[in-house]
Amino acid sequence: MSRLDAKVSPYLFVAPFFVLFGAIGLFPLLYTAYVSLFDWEVGADDPTFIGLENYRTLFDDGQFWNALFNTFSIFVLSSAPQIVIAVAIAALLNENLRARTGWRMGVLLPYVASLVALTIIFGNLFGPQYGLVNDVLTAVGIGPIDWQADTFGSHVAIASMVNWRWTGYNALIVLAAMQAIPREVHEAALVDGASPLRRFFSITLPMLKPTLIFVIVTSTIGGLQIFTEPKLFEPSGGSGGGTEHQYQTVVLYLYQSAFQGLDLGYASAIAWVLFLIVIAVAGINFLVTRRAVR
Amino acid sequence: MTNRRPSFLVYGLLGAFVLGSAFPFYWSYLVASRDNSVLTGDFTLIPGGNFFANASRVFDTIPFWKALGNSFIVSGTVTLSVVLLSTLAGFAFAKLRFRGRGVLFLFVVATLAVPTQLGIIPLYMAMAEFGWAGELEAVIVPNLVTAFGVFWMRQYLLDAIPDELVEAARMDGCSLWRTFWHVALPAARPAAAMLGVFTFMQSWNDFLWPLVVLNADNPTLQVALEKLQSGYYVDYSLVLAGTTLATVPVLIVFLVLGRQIVAGVMQGAVKG
Numbered sequence: 001m002s003r004l005d006a007k008v009s010p011y012l013f014v015a016p017f018f019v020l021f022g023a024i025g026l027f028p029l030l031y032t033a034y035v036s037l038f039d040w041e042v043g044a045d046d047p048t049f050i051g052l053e054n055y056r057t058l059f060d061d062g063q064f065w066n067a068l069f070n071t072f073s074i075f076v077l078s079s080a081p082q083i084v085i086a087v088a089i090a091a092l093l094n095e096n097l098r099a100r101t102g103w104r105m106g107v108l109l110p111y112v113a114s115l116v117a118l119t120i121i122f123g124n125l126f127g128p129q130y131g132l133v134n135d136v137l138t139a140v141g142i143g144p145i146d147w148q149a150d151t152f153g154s155h156v157a158i159a160s161m162v163n164w165r166w167t168g169y170n171a172l173i174v175l176a177a178m179q180a181i182p183r184e185v186h187e188a189a190l191v192d193g194a195s196p197l198r199r200f201f202s203i204t205l206p207m208l209k210p211t212l213i214f215v216i217v218t219s220t221i222g223g224l225q226i227f228t229e230p231k232l233f234e235p236s237g238g239s240g241g242g243t244e245h246q247y248q249t250v251v252l253y254l255y256q257s258a259f260q261g262l263d264l265g266y267a268s269a270i271a272w273v274l275f276l277i278v279i280a281v282a283g284i285n286f287l288v289t290r291r292a293v294r
Numbered sequence: 295m296t297n298r299r300p301s302f303l304v305y306g307l308l309g310a311f312v313l314g315s316a317f318p319f320y321w322s323y324l325v326a327s328r329d330n331s332v333l334t335g336d337f338t339l340i341p342g343g344n345f346f347a348n349a350s351r352v353f354d355t356i357p358f359w360k361a362l363g364n365s366f367i368v369s370g371t372v373t374l375s376v377v378l379l380s381t382l383a384g385f386a387f388a389k390l391r392f393r394g395r396g397v398l399f400l401f402v403v404a405t406l407a408v409p410t411q412l413g414i415i416p417l418y419m420a421m422a423e424f425g426w427a428g429e430l431e432a433v434i435v436p437n438l439v440t441a442f443g444v445f446w447m448r449q450y451l452l453d454a455i456p457d458e459l460v461e462a463a464r465m466d467g468c469s470l471w472r473t474f475w476h477v478a479l480p481a482a483r484p485a486a487a488m489l490g491v492f493t494f495m496q497s498w499n500d501f502l503w504p505l506v507v508l509n510a511d512n513p514t515l516q517v518a519l520e521k522l523q524s525g526y527y528v529d530y531s532l533v534l535a536g537t538t539l540a541t542v543p544v545l546i547v548f549l550v551l552g553r554q555i556v557a558g559v560m561q562g563a564v565k566g
Contacts (some may be wrong), residue, residue, distance in 0.1 A: 002467065009470040014398060016379045017439045024436040028413025028420070035415060053295060092308050095300035105552040106312035108559065112548045113319065115499045116516040117537035120523050121318045124325065124530050132321070150499060168315060176560035225409055228501045237524020245440035251502070254412075259506060264415055271412040278409045 030274065036268035042258075047265065054269035064270065066245055067253040068277075070155065074230075074249065075223040077159035082167050082219075083212065089167065089173035091200065106174075107168035119161055119232040126157040126233075146234075154247040158229045168217050177211035178204060217285040224278050227251040250274050320543060326535035348535035352522070355532065357511070358539065361518035368430055368514055369497040372437045376493045377486050379439035384447025385478040389460050390470065399448070405441040414506055421507055432507040433514065437497060443489055446562075450485035451478060488558040491551055498544070515540050 036054050040047035055152040058064050090109060097103055110118070125132050126147040147157040181204065189199050230241050230249045239256040241248020246255075250270065258267030320339075326349070328342035352358055386392070387399050417436065418427070426432040455478060463473040478484075501516045508514065510521050522536045548555065 002464075004471070005469050006464075007392075010386045010390040010392035010395075013390070013470075013474070014383045016446075017383045017402065017441070017444050018398075020436075020439050021410075021429070021441065024417065025405065025408065025410040025413065029408070029410065031416035032413055035419075075396040089308070089311060092300075092304050095304050096298065097300060097308075101553055101556060103308055103312070104556045105548070106315060107308075108552070108556055109312070109315045109319075109548070111559075112495060112544050112555065113542050114516065114519075114537075114544055116501055116519045117322070117540050118318060120519065120533055120537050121322045123523075124534060125318065125321065164315070164318070168311075172556065172559045173562075221407060221409060225411055232506075232520065232523065235523070235528045237520070251411075255502070258415055258418075264419070268415050268528070271415060275409060275412045277408075278412075282407045 006034045007217055031072055032268045032271050032275075035265055036272050040263075040265035040268075042262040042264060046163070050265075051226075054266050055273070057266065058269050058273065063245055063248070063253065064250075067241070067248050067250045070151075070230075070241070070245075071224060071226065071249045073155050074158050074162070074226060074247070075220070078162035078166075079216065080222060082163045082170060083215065085163075085168050086170040086174055086215075087205075087208070087212075089171035090178055091204070093171065093175050094178050104172060107171055109168070110165045111169040113165070115165070115228050117234060118165065119229050122157070122161045122164070123233050123235065126160075148242060149244075149246070151244075151246040152249050154233070154242060158226075158233055158247055161229045162223070162226070166219070170219075173215060174208060174211060177208050181207050213285070213288070217282065220281055220285060221278060224274070224281065225251050227255065296541050303306060318485065319538075319545075322534045322538045325530055326538045329531055342352065342501045345538075347439060347496065348531050349539060351532050352536045352539060356518045356522050356536070357513070358518065358536070361513045361515045362543075364430060364513065365498060365515040369494050371434050372497045373490050373494045375438040375439055377490050380443030380447045380489060381440070381451075381486055382474060382483045383444045384449075384451050384476070385474050385482070387444070387448040388451040388457055388476070402441050402444050406445065411502065414503060416508055417503075427507055428512055430508075430510050433500070433504050435501070437500075440493070443493065446489055447485060449480060451482055454481045454485070488554065488561070489556055495544075495547075498557065 035047075037049060039050050039053075093100075093103060093107065126134075128134065128144070128146045128148050131147070133147070138144055140219060145153045147153045147186060166206040185203055185207075186199060189203055194202065226249050230247050230252050232239065233247060234242060239248075239252055239260055241252050245253075251274070254267050254270045256272070257263050257270060261267070300478065323345070324339065324341050327345040329344050329348075383402075387395060420434045421427045426435075451538075459477055460473060463477055464470075468476070500514075501520075504514045504517050505520060508517050510517075513521065519533075519536055519540055523533050
C-alpha cells in the first residue's frame with residue numbers, strides 16, 4: 001500500500017494542472033489551428049474545408065495589418081516611458097524615506113484598481129469634447145486634441161491607461177532589484193569619489209539589466225494581447241476600435257470577427273497568427289536576455 | 295545609501311506621483327456626485343450631492359448586486375482552488391521523487407509564456423456544447439489551477455520544508471496525502487496567502503473571457519460595467535457612479551492587505 005502510494009501519489013498531485021492545461025490551454029490552441037482551415041460560421045451545421053484560404057485573405061486584409069500596427073504602436077508608447085519613469089520612481093523609493101511602506105502602497109494603488117472601471121474613467125478624462133485633459137490643454141494654449149478620431153492621439157490615450165496602471169508596479173519590482181545590489185559596491189565607489197549620478201549610471205543601472213529585461217518580456221506578452229483598453233475606449237460599445245479602426249488592436253479584431261462577424265474560421269486564423277507572433281517575440285526576448293545576463 | 299533623510303524634493307516628486315495615481319479614483323467620485331448638466335460647465339474639484347441618486351440609478355440599470363455576488367463567487371472559488379491545487383503540485387515538484395519530475399516541471403515553466411487566452415474560440419464552442427455558456431462554471435472551471443501558481447509554490451516549498459521532515463512523516467507511516475495536509479500545507483501558508491491575493495485580484499479583473507461567455511442577465515461586475523457604458527449616449531454621472539461603486543471593495547481590500555501586496559510584488563520580483 002505505502003509503496004503504491006509513493007509511486008502513484010506524486011503523479012496524482014501534479015495531474016490536475018496537466019489535465020486542465022491540456023483541456024483548457026493546449027487543446028483549444030491546437031484546435032484553433034484546425035478551425036482556421038474552415039469556412040466556419042457560428043451555428044452553421046457543416047463547416048467547409050478551405051485549406052489556407054483564411055490566411056490568404058488575412059495577409060491581404062488591410063484591417064489586419066492596421067490592427068497589427070496599432071498593437072505595436074500602443075505597445076511602444078506604453079512600454080518605453082513606463083520603464084524610464086519606473087526606474088526613476090524606484091530610485092526615489094530607495095531613499096531613506098519616512099513612512100516607507102505608505103509610499104510603496106501609494107505607488108501601487110493603480111495596480112489593484114479594476115481595469116474596466118479605470119478604462120471607463122480614462123475614456124471620460126480623454127473625452128474629445130468635455131474631457132478634463134482637453135480642458136487643461138486648452139487652458140495652457142495647446143488646444144484640444146481629438147483623442148478618439150486622431151490615430152496617434154488615440155494611441156497616446158490608450159497607452160496612458162497602460163502606463164498609469166503598471167508604472168508603480170514595475171517601480172516596486174525595480175526597487176526590489178536595487179535593494180539586492182550589495183552595499184559594498186556602492187561604498188567602494190563612494191570611496192573612489194564617484195558622484196551619486198555617476199554611481200547610478202555606472203553601478204545601479206547595469207546591475208538592474210536582468211530585471212529590466214524581465215519587465216520588458218512580461219509586458220511584451222501582455223502588451224501584444226491588449227484588449228480591454230481599446231474595447232472600452234469606444235464609447236458606444238462597438239468593437240471596431242474607432243470609426244476608422246484607428247485604435248483597433250489584433251485581439252479586438254479577433255473578437256469582432258468571431259463574436260460580431262460570427263466568422264469563427266477567420267477569427268481563428270487571426271488568433272493563430274498572433275499566437276506565432278507572441279511566441280516569436282517572446283523567443284527573441286529570451287535569446288536577448290540570455291546574452292545580456294552573460 | 296547614507297542614512298540621511300532625503301530632501302523635500304524627493305518627497306515632492308513622490309507625492310506628485312501618488313497624487314496622480316489617486317486622481318482618477320477621485321475624479322470618478324467627483325463626476326458621480328454631480329449631474330450631467332454641471333459636467334459640461336465650469337471645472338471644480340468639490341463633489342456635489344448627487345452620488346446616492348446616481349448610485350440608485352446604477353442599481354436600476356444593471357443587476358449590480360447580482361454581478362457583485364457573481365464576482366465574489368467566481369473569484370472566491372478560483373482562488374481557493376488555485377491555492378490548493380498549486381500547493382499540491384508545487385509540493386510534489388519540490389519534495390517528492392518521481393520519474394519524469396524534471397521534464398514535467400520544465401513543461402510547467404514553458405507554459406508560463408504560452409498565451410492560452412488566444413484559444414478562446416474553441417473554448418467558446420466547447421462551452422456552448424456543454425451548455426455552460428452564460429453560466430458561472432464557464433468562467434470558473436478554466437481557471438482552477440495556473441502554471442504560475444505551481445511555479446510559485448514549488449519555489450517557495452523548496453526551502454520552506456526540510457527534506458528530513460517529509461522523510462520522518464513517511465517513516466511514521468503517513469501517506470503522502472496526509473504529509474501534504476499536515477506538513478506541506480501549514481508550511482506553505484505565507485506563500486499561499488500571497489498567491490491567494492494575486493489570484494483573487496486577477497480573477498476579479500478578468501474581462502475578455504467573461505465578456506465572451508457570459509450575458510447581461512448573469513454577468514460578473516466587469517461585464518456589468520461594460521454594459522453600463524455601451525449605450526449610444528454615455529451618461530457619465532451614471533457610468534462613473536458604477537465605476538466608483540465597483541472600486542470601493544477593491545480599495546477596502548487594498549487598505550487592509552496593502553502591506554502584504556507590496557511585499558508580494560517585491561518578493562515575486564526577486565524569486566521570478
